[in-house]
Amino acid sequence: MGAKVTTSFxxxxxxxxxxKELMQETGNFVWEDSVEIxxxxxxxxxxxxxxxxxxxYAITPYLMLLxxxxxxQAGNQGPIHFFSDGDDQGSGFVADYRSTMTGLLMExxxxxxxxxxxxxxxxxxxxxxxxxxxxxxEAIPSVDIPETETLSFSNLxxxxxxxxxxxxxxxxNVISIELGADFGQAYYQTWTELLQEAKHAFVAxxxxxxxxxxxxxxxxxxxxxxxxxxxxxxxxxxxxxxQPAWDVGYKQAMDYLARCQFILQEGVAKVDxxxxxxxxxxxxxxxxxxxxxDLQDAGYTYEYLSPENFDVPMAYVKNGxxxxxxxxxxxxxxxxxxxxxxxxxxALVKYAKSGFPIILxxxxxxxxxxxxxxAILQSEKALKGILHLDNVHQVPYGGLVDIIQKIxxxxxxxxxxxxxxxxxxxxxxxxxxxxxxxxxGAFSTGNISFQTTGSPFALNxxxxxxxxxxxYSVSQGRTTISFSLQSTETRIVKFSxxxxxxxxxxxxIWSSNSVLGYYVDSGKVWAKAAASDSATSVKLSSGKTVxxxxxxxxxxSLGNWSVVIEQWLPPDNLYDVETVANKKNLSLSVxxxxxxxxxxxxxxxxxxxxxxxSSFFWPKKETGATGAYLVIPPVSHGIIISINGNEIPxxxxxxxxxxxSTYLVQGDNTVVLTVSSTLHNCLIPIWDQLLTGGAxxxxxxxxxxxxxxxxxEYGILGEVQVVPYxxxxxx
Numbered sequence: 001m002g003a004k005v006t007t008s009f010x011x012x013x014x015x016x017x018x019x020k021e022l023m024q025e026t027g028n029f030v031w032e033d034s035v036e037i038x039x040x041x042x043x044x045x046x047x048x049x050x051x052x053x054x055x056x057y058a059i060t061p062y063l064m065l066l067x068x069x070x071x072x073q074a075g076n077q078g079p080i081h082f083f084s085d086g087d088d089q090g091s092g093f094v095a096d097y098r099s100t101m102t103g104l105l106m107e108x109x110x111x112x113x114x115x116x117x118x119x120x121x122x123x124x125x126x127x128x129x130x131x132x133x134x135x136x137x138e139a140i141p142s143v144d145i146p147e148t149e150t151l152s153f154s155n156l157x158x159x160x161x162x163x164x165x166x167x168x169x170x171x172x173n174v175i176s177i178e179l180g181a182d183f184g185q186a187y188y189q190t191w192t193e194l195l196q197e198a199k200h201a202f203v204a205x206x207x208x209x210x211x212x213x214x215x216x217x218x219x220x221x222x223x224x225x226x227x228x229x230x231x232x233x234x235x236x237x238x239x240x241x242x243q244p245a246w247d248v249g250y251k252q253a254m255d256y257l258a259r260c261q262f263i264l265q266e267g268v269a270k271v272d273x274x275x276x277x278x279x280x281x282x283x284x285x286x287x288x289x290x291x292x293x294d295l296q297d298a299g300y301t302y303e304y305l306s307p308e309n310f311d312v313p314m315a316y317v318k319n320g321x322x323x324x325x326x327x328x329x330x331x332x333x334x335x336x337x338x339x340x341x342x343x344x345x346x347a348l349v350k351y352a353k354s355g356f357p358i359i360l361x362x363x364x365x366x367x368x369x370x371x372x373x374x375a376i377l378q379s380e381k382a383l384k385g386i387l388h389l390d391n392v393h394q395v396p397y398g399g400l401v402d403i404i405q406k407i408x409x410x411x412x413x414x415x416x417x418x419x420x421x422x423x424x425x426x427x428x429x430x431x432x433x434x435x436x437x438x439x440x441g442a443f444s445t446g447n448i449s450f451q452t453t454g455s456p457f458a459l460n461x462x463x464x465x466x467x468x469x470x471x472y473s474v475s476q477g478r479t480t481i482s483f484s485l486q487s488t489e490t491r492i493v494k495f496s497x498x499x500x501x502x503x504x505x506x507x508x509i510w511s512s513n514s515v516l517g518y519y520v521d522s523g524k525v526w527a528k529a530a531a532s533d534s535a536t537s538v539k540l541s542s543g544k545t546v547x548x549x550x551x552x553x554x555x556x557s558l559g560n561w562s563v564v565i566e567q568w569l570p571p572d573n574l575y576d577v578e579t580v581a582n583k584k585n586l587s588l589s590v591x592x593x594x595x596x597x598x599x600x601x602x603x604x605x606x607x608x609x610x611x612x613x614s615s616f617f618w619p620k621k622e623t624g625a626t627g628a629y630l631v632i633p634p635v636s637h638g639i640i641i642s643i644n645g646n647e648i649p650x651x652x653x654x655x656x657x658x659x660x661s662t663y664l665v666q667g668d669n670t671v672v673l674t675v676s677s678t679l680h681n682c683l684i685p686i687w688d689q690l691l692t693g694g695a696x697x698x699x700x701x702x703x704x705x706x707x708x709x710x711x712x713e714y715g716i717l718g719e720v721q722v723v724p725y726x727x728x729x730x731x
Contacts (some may be wrong), residue, residue: 002044003111011119023120029145030116031210034127034152041066042101042133051100055371059100062093092371095339098280099369102134102308109142116144125176129282136282137162137306141170148206149178150197152285157204157422157440159286162277164205165303168269169312169326174208177201181212184699184707185236186229187679190636191245191253192653194237196488198257199438203422205271205303207264209257213237217577222694224574224686226581226679233690233697241580244568244608248676249638252462252650259461263492264436267428271327272411273404276348277304278339280369294401299415299448301423303327307344315347317354320391330409336362336397341369345379352386357407360387362397410451414478417446419485431497434459439485449480454495456481461492463649469493470518470525471508473541486634486655506731510539516629516725517659525731528627528659530555530723538730548728553625555723557593558614558671565598568608568682574689583608595720597713599681604711607682612673612715616722618664625724627661630671633718638676644669677714684711 015023023030041063051059064082084090109126116124125145129136130152140146146167153159160177167175179201180194198209213230217240220228226242240246277289295302309315314326322329332351352358364383368376386392395403413423413435420441426434433452450456456469456479472481483491508518508525514532518525529536529548536548565588568581586603590596598606619625630641634654641648641656643663651658663669683690687701699707 003108003115006112007115007119015119020120024122027120027122029123029125030112030120031147032112032124032126034149035131037131044104047100047104050104051097054100054103055096057371059093059097062090062097065090065094066097088368092368095280095369096371098133098135101132102138105129105132105134106139106142109139113143127178130286131282131284133281135278135280135306135308136286137166137277137279137304138308140166141172141309141312144172145174145176145208146172147176147178147210148201149181150201151178151181151183151212154285154287155197155200156286156288157200158288158290160201160204160206161302162286162289162304164269165271165274165277165305165327166309166312168205168271168303169305169309169314169323171314171326173265175206176208176210177206179209179211180236182236183234184704184709186213186231186233186697187226187238187243187683188709188712189236190678190712191249191638192488192634192636195253195256195653198260199488199490200440202260202264202436202490203424203438205269205424207261209261211239214239217241219577220693222691223577224689224691225570225577225579226683227577229690229692229697231698232692232695234699243676243679244581245638245676245678248609248640248674249653252638252640253653255464255650256461256652259459259464260436260490260492263434263459263461264424264426266434267426267432268325269327270412270425270427271303272300272330272409273302274322274327274329274332275302275304276307276332276334276338276344278306278308278341278344278369280339292398292400293420294399295404296420296422297415298401298405299411299413299421299423300401300404301411301413301425302333307341307347310344310347317351317356320355320357322351322356331357331359331404331407333359333361333400334365336360336365337367338365339367339369340365340379340383342372342375342379345383349382349386352389352392355391357409358386358392359400359403360392360394361400363394412451414449415446416449417444417483419444419446421446421448421483421485423448433495433497435493435495437483437485437491437493439487439489442487443485445482445484447480447482449478450493450495451478452495453477453479454497455499457494457496459492459494461490462652465649466494468520470520471511471515473509489652489654506540506542506544508538508730509541512536512538516723519727523731524729526727527730528725529728530725536728540731546728546730548730552726553619553724555631555721556616557719557721558616559591559593560614561590561595562613563588563590563601564611564613565603565606566609566611567603567606568679570682570686574686581608593719595716595718597717598677598715599711599713601715605681605684607677607679607714609674609676610715612675612720613670614720615668615670618666618669626727627659627725628664629723629725630656630658630660631721631723632656632673633716633720635675635716636713637678640674642672642674671720673716673720675715678712680709681711681714 113124123144126143127147129139148163215238217227314323318324412425415421422438424436514530514536516528531552531554538546565586567584571579571582
């Protein structure tokens with residue numbers, strides 16, 4: 001009934017005067033936000049009738065058990081809760097009620113899904129299940145494009161894993177997220193923070209971003225500069241021309257995200273492990289369900305499935321693998337505190353008898369999402385009946401990684417590093433493999449061993465370049481590559497099935513630290529060797545070792561900086577929103593090489609765009625240097641680099657290091673670094689004057705500071721270095 005009311009309203013009042021045709025012409029999907037409706041008891045008129053048909057008894061005698069602890073209302077519970085005198089205190093009745101509610105939600109979603117196809121020829125997307133007394137994981141496959149969000153999921157990778165598991169199992173090519181609705185960060189959110197949230201989603205299976213907060217940026221009633229700000233300045237972010245990064249950072253970051261989405265929507269996600277996760281009523285703020293880091297540290301990837309997802313056609317076992325055409329899970333983990341279902345145990349027994357490894361961690365659960373005592377007894381007997389199977393393993397709760405390794409399950413990507421690295425594996429029908437690598441900690445180094453022998457290529461999502469990876473080793477069907485990753489830095493590796501790295505032409509398997517990279521052209525390979533006190537060595541897969549006597553120019557820092565801060569100020573008329581900003585240049589010089597924040601330079605309330613200019617002398621070829629890298633400290637927002645008047649391709653803001661050789665000339669070379677900020681600092685002096693739609697910001701500035709939102713550090717912090725190298729032919 002509710003779905004029909006919605007669509008009838010749209011057809012009668014919205015899809016008129018050409019709107020329907022315009023949506024069909026320009027749209028991709030129809031979207032519904034998360035349901036945020038508190039109710040002491042969620043209800044629908046036909047629920048008693050449907051409930052009795054499903055469960056064989058009436059729900060009305062047990063209504064008191066349902067009051068005040070369901071869905072969105074759970075965050076504002078009433079003063080009284082009721083329990084029965086049964087062994088489970090009535091939880092079986094509540095679980096049956098929630099099961100019916102889940103089915104009704106799925107009926108609602110399926111109607112909207114089909115209506116969107118038939119009426120508009122579009123797809124349907126919804127933020128499914130959380131906030132309601134339903135099994136979110138069961139309902140997720142009901143829509144074309146399920147969508148999660150960073151706000152309710154607290155930007156937790158484990159929360160996103162819970163969401164993506166059912167979607168991937170159901171073959172959803174696109175899993176979406178409402179990204180970046182961060183409380184208190186209006187005009188405060190940096191691209192570094194927003195990209196980190198995207199990376200958390202990417203490594204957990206999400207592959208489409210809908211960035212929160214783009215707003216109307218022109219004149220609006222009773223609204224001051226910098227323009228209409230939704231949620232009364234309480235949520236990020238206002239992505240518009242009033243952001244200094246609009247022309248310095250937005251395009252580069254958006255291009256990066258677009259290329260990541262493109263790669264992560266290719267093929268099928270492959271995941272090592274799956275956890276059983278039955279929640280009869282989804283927590284409105286999904287938390288971490290597996291706290292230990294042992295699996296992550298070893299490189300195992302994992303997702304979560306509700307036992308109700310076992311009804312999905314792809315949820316079958318073949319050759320000891322669950323869902324071979326989708327995630328191809330290698331084992332399932334069922335823990336002693338999990339909630340069991342009758343249908344789920346039936347499927348689990350079938351999987352076990354088909355040879356799929358099952359790990360029972362911490363004992364057998366005694367919690368059931370059902371009031372059918374007879375069915376529960378039969379299911380308990382069936383579950384105990386598989387305990388003798390060789391592929392069913394009973395283990396204590398701790399040390400999960402040890403048993404998984406003991407039974408021979410190896411991650412597709414094995415990590416060996418001194419940081420916290422995540423990987424996401426996608427595989428195409430022609431056998432190409434794409435792996436997204438993300439470092440969630442501080443700077444770290446290490447190796448990743450990939451379960452493939454395709455030829456490796458590096459995909460630069462900031463520039464769109466694809467280059468062969470020259471240094472790697474191959475052994476026992478796996479390819480190992482070394483990485484050095486700055487905090488929150490990512491890499492994308494492609495393994496081409498059309499070329500197998502085993503038996504290919506010679507490549508590098510080890511090199512000295514002074515080797516910065518490689519240049520490849522027509523099958524020939526040169527090492528980029530920096531100056532070193534000792535000889536530089538490169539070991540090839542052929543067994544040959546090449547020693548390079550590199551005595552070129554050492555790295556040096558740029559100094560004598562000329563800095564112009566284009567300070568963005570409010571217009572003289574604070575209600576003039578059409579003006580992007582009142583821009584005023586502030587000029588200063590930095591004699592040394594160490595650069596400080598604008599705040600430390602005395603401009604605490606300055607926001608805008610800064611232009612850093614320095615120059616250096618590039619020597620003649622006789623010095624041995626044939627190229628150079630420019631190494632810049634990480635920046636929090638946007639950066640554009642120009643050398644001798646030529647803008648170079650975009651750089652990763654987490655690690656702005658790039659080869660600038662083709663832009664250098666013999667003699668003097670001028671470097672200009674253009675860096676943007678957020679608008680936050682310049683709003684501090686006028687915070688108590690701001691209005692949006694006639695209302696002041698929800699929080700005064702003192703409250704923001706108490707939450708940790710202090711004046712931000714803008715600009716380049718640290719030294720900018722030039723690292724010369726010499727090209728040395730090795731292959």
